[in-house]
Amino acid sequence: MTSSDATIATFTGADGLQLVADEWNRPSAADNGDPARPSVLMLHGGGQNRWSWKKTGQVLASRGLHVVALDSRGHGDSDRSPDARYSIDALSADAERVLDQIGRPTVLIGASMGGLTGIQAARDAGPHKVTRLVLVDVVPRYEKDGSARIRDFMFSHVHGFDSLDDAADAVAAYLPHRTRPQNPEGLKKNLRHRNGRWYWHWDPAFLTAPHDDPFLRVEQLEQAAVELTIPILLIRGKLSDVVSEEAVADFLNKVPGAEFVELTGAGHTAAGDDNDAFSDAVVSFVLRP
Template sequence: MTIEPATFSTQGVGGVRIVCDRLGDPQARAVVFLHGGGQTRRSWGRAAAAVAKRGWQAVTVDFRGHGESDWASDGDYRVSSFAADVIEVLRGLPPKPVLVGASLGGFTSMLLLGEIAPDIASAVVLVDIVPNMEQSGANRIHAFMTERVESGFGSLDEVADAIAEYNPHRPRPTDLEGLTTNLRRRGDRWYWHWDPQFISGTAKFPPIEVTEVDRMHAAVESILGNGVPMLLIRGQMSDLVSQARADEFLARFPQVEFTDVRGAGHMVAGDRNDIFADAVLDFLARRVEADT
């Protein structure tokens, strides 16, 4: 039997409403899933269910400007503001959650634990992201996100075609209605759910921190220096975290555990959810549950 998540919302920085889902016991320790740029909390559905089944509370968050959360009327899409929103979510959860952050969510986790609130979490999982990511991969993601952000799509078939072209290793979606969680309908056209300001470069406060490699390396060093365990999960076919970039990161931070997921690209949880969830649960069992 599938358990439906309970949806709740929190007021983030500047009054922006942040929408989240919860699976599992609200009193249990939490694993908080933070999606990548252009994704939503729905990206984590099956992984969150696996974590909740193991006895954790799984919380998935829509970042500001994404999914069902509010768009920032002042154009504030700094990574530090994403992190501050997450702090407000964590206020309503049991102490010392685990953060699982993909791409933008990984940068948010680095900044949150490495600079803003060092004692707020007990462990962090970075999903296909390192500070010194491959710029060519980042450019490809940016191009996909911006291509139809203003013009939208005339049908769900057009959306499915665009996704299939971007992710050729993944089967074309057959449940087109399932795509609507990533879209908003205006008139007779479909548009991506995210605020165009976030990706177009027109936001007053863009997420510039994702380009600050030295700052992010310092944040990771601070996290590890505080004894917080960290796992890097890479999609073996990723064009954002190449093997060379992963090797550089692991040589610099040998305390970080590493899992390479075969058959997965940048969207690791969606491409190979079974292996991804098992890697997270194994890490939690060894490094978090064992210490409680």
């Protein structure tokens, strides 16, 4: 399948914000939902957008699943919050609104920020709405140094780039385990050109506005995870500096029903670092009876 097989969909989030998504295999109005063929809602990490899920979305859609890859508020083509509300609570409220509009049993897949959002949304929505949860390189007790490196990268380029090549060089320095693409045109999915410069397509207020720090919510997010009764899959990139081996062991001890997969050649951006292995793990988990 190709990206053209996806259609652009819009959903209404909390606060009346319009949220944009790529959608594959939209179900008919007569489809009441087969628990064995759930919908899939994919939530990206901070500073990313729905394009992060393109390949995995295509793979899941090729298996006949209804798939929604969402631009979170303030990211991609979704509305920016006029009062800079980008807390986990606000993101979770958006996800719950989207789940209501999907109206079918749904698997949540969340990377980093999207994973923390998924934990809370799955707990609050309940198992009749969220049937499974995939956490992509995130647990409530993630590493402060790794998180700080992400924020430093985002802050250091908030004023944009002179060219796509400059942006590609910055990404290559940030992700040294990835091969730098010779053609930087693919970055146009994550950048917008205005006033002669290229800017990341997310609201700078996402970094600068006061909002709750997930580090201050560790216990609440852990408790939400413990309360989940649905199957959970944790996927870690072995090269990650955001989720440590100790943090994985701690999470699996507290949520003993969770499954774990480690991708050897991947870092924090696991889905993009080794998409074939990532997609295989996700498809196996989502389609398991």
